[in-house]
Amino acid sequence: MVFKLNNQLLSRMAIGDGHGENSSYFDGWKAYDSDPYHHQNNPDGVIQMGLAENQLCFDKVEEWLKKNPAASICTPEGVAGFKDVAIFQDYHGLPQFRNAVAKFMGKVRGDRVSFDPDRIVMAGGATGAHETVAFCLADPGEALLVPTPYYPGFDRDLRWRTGVQLVPIECDSANNFKLRMEDLEAAYEMAKLNNIRVKGLLLTNPSNPLGTILDGDTLRNIAAFTNENNIHLICDEIYSATVFGKPDYVSIAEIVDEDRKSGRNVLNLDLIHIVYSLSKDMGFPGLRVGIVYSYNDVVVSCARKMSSFGLVSAQTQHMIGSMLSDAEFVEEFLGANRARLAERHGAFTGGLGRVGIRCLRSSNAGLFVWMDLRRLLKEQSVEAETALWRVIINEVKLNVSPGSSFHCSEPGWFRVCFANMDDETMEVALGRIRAFVAKHKEAMKPARKLCAQSSLKLSFSGRIYDEFIMSPRSPIPQSPLVRART
């Protein structure tokens, strides 16, 4: 019943949708989808460690929902509000929702800063928020600077429909992948030399995949740089509530606040924007709550109009509005979130450490670790990393994400998510890793045995890795990332 294509009928975007489905990265997802781990039913299945979900605090949310039935319009207490919610499609959003989100964002930052509810603009998840910001700030062909390693979804979210380019700024392990001012300046100059018009810099803070945060001074220097060069500074702070240890988190909002309160007023606030979401901090990716927060009134206006394409369901706004207005709950949730993440992170890195596997030491945030497996590579190359990755998927049966998919310039690093499982599953995963390391201790340096597959040459310029493939329940693998049309 469904007809085959008549190529002339498709837009370039529809045709250009790469058959990244043939990318070997899909082996990881395919392996998981075809053989998902389950305690009882499939104890030898592949454990999903490539999806950054936060499932550690469900019980808190469930408890709150039970105690607050009016928050849901699907309860006797709440149904009276049904009509108003069902009809509400104003792109300004429910005032209660915006107020609650603004308060929540402030709480996450220890109430050191406050957020203006009128600057809160909805978007279809963080995905939609990033795309909206790119549409607002850059025209096709213009570029954003992004430090590596970075979330693979940026290649799609920021470039695909917008036509915007990404210019990577390479960071390396010599200083824990921290962005250096000289690298930022050099990348900017190089872009200009190549006639690329840079419109802004995108920072993910806390970082995905590193799990590190930027200290106040670095953030200040970066803000000064973008300010001086009159380019935008976009701060993706979607992991801000996952900071579980010292040093304390510093948000760009605090830098802005500092600049204003001190009377210096050096920063041009029209250049500063924050992308936020509830998908990671609260573990609510299914709710599709994305937020664009900009200090630039024109951007707020523009993003708000675009939010028609990704409004948050009024039912969800209503529920979140209630939940996040409950200061006591928020306090308790944030505390529990941090504590449990710290515990899980400690247990996981501890377990890895005992078998000699190191993770990025400065990591104190995020839902993952940045694992260093360089010693296990037969050579320091992307091919070797890919070969090792295939082994980890097929033999160790863990779906982890190879550093090359994050555009990491050094092979051998892997992002491993630990917050989307219970303790038992984590122990199983650690057990498998222990067994693997033990087996390969002898075969480490000169080992050729690691590489089992045919020597696939992969060029990473075009291959993009989609991390948001289906959740365990759905059998159909999500389509791969698409190569953006230039």
Add this chain to the structure above:
Amino acid sequence: MTESASSEPEPPSPKPRAAAAGNGMRLVVPLQGVVQGRGGLILGSLIPCALFYFFQLYLKRHRSPKRPPASSSNPPSPSASSPNHGDLARTSSRSNLLGRGSIGPVQLSSRGMAIAKPNDSPYYVGLEKVAGDPFHRVDNPDGKIQLGFSENTLCFDLIERWMKENLMDSLMGGDGAELSINGMATYQPFDGLMELKVAMADFMSRVMGKGVSFDPSQMVLMAGAAPAIEILTFCLADLGNAFLIPTPYYPGFDRDIKFRTGVELIPVHCRSADNFMLTVTALDQAYNQARKRGLKVRGILISNPSNPVGNILSRETLYELLDFAQEKNIHIISDEIFAGSLYGTTKEFVSMAEIIEAEEFDKSRVHIIYGLSKDLSLPGFRVGVVYSYNENILAAAKRLARFSSISAPTQRLLISMLSDTKFIEEYIETNRRRIRRMYDLFVGGLDQLGIQCAKSSGGLYCWANMSVLIALYSEKGELELWDKLLNVGKVNVTPGSACHCIEPGWFRCCFAALAEEDVPLVMERIGKVAEMCKSGQ
């Protein structure tokens, strides 16, 4: 001065002037030389240009880095007027020339600037005006009555009752508490849960008449009809391409289709003589004109039932459209979002899906847009559908759906509701009945005021001809009437010009968000304005 000097072969003036003046003449002399064509060209043109350039450079270097006045003076409200936007665009290109370190106004993207501009279409202005002073029978009886927004509140009592009776299922998805949290808190398929697709397919076939069935695997779900139409546009057309669209059309298409895709809309004018029905002649004409202008037409966008007129397209017209599309090798997008909001009794609604199933047409060019905002009165929940027979379009739309996915708990609630087929049947039938009743009351009321409406069969509105009331038979006259209705009559309707109607005097009046007892008041207010117009005020 210099001109008169240049007309003489031997200008006498420079000498005495040069003798008399001091430094100033060193500047003037080269300029005179330019005018007289005596080789002072280089100096005469270079020097002032150079001076200007350096002056600009000086200004830019020394301007304070604080918030530039143009953007900071804008209040956050989207309706604020921003006269400086044009300037911002020009200055930025100059700042580019000056290179690094130039301090100029902050640049958004050009499309961002265009979108941020306040929209002065009466469609949006009217909506905002009412929002500022909304009518309420008890709390604000002198407020403005909204007839410009096509929403339906006639059957909320049914939905509320269903909610009360089925609460546990609706939140918990029938599987208990476990499912609800995991359902909303984990990533779900971006193009919608399969159970919801199945439920939507069933709902759509009930709504559109049992003659057609929909296949859930040909469906992509997204957060509303707005993203649905935008995503489909991205899949079917490239930047700069165009769609043909019969007028008058829904003002929101100018945003949904054009904003970010860069695709144009080419109007195909329909006239009252044809009851605003689309003719293939007009379509052909518009297509050829577009070709002459060098625009590549990628498809036709129709709405059926149409908005704002409320027409239902006949089978014959649908066949003709398919033939036309086949001949020109273009797509057809059929927006059938009002398919369940029918009040006519003579004409039967025929979905594009029904035609396509029955006949031997090339299905790869047909796509249907649907949603729950109108037929199930749930615009706040954000549910839209792209239904296509083209597997490549489906694959592309699925990937794009990640930017506009439906919230998971909303999906679960709807799966429950839509699966209760007994309730749905009752709802569809009652809805039609109540819309019919309101239509009769409203159109009847207008009729008594001497205002005729176009013959229509569906939608949540009627298309009223108020041309007898306008002094000047033009868009200006129409807008004057609209203004009177809004500010004096305190009734917001949508003027035809906002819908790109080629004939002035037509207005879309939405009646499905009114209560029956409010209709006489609406008629009274419109009547008052009508009187004013007739007596020439």
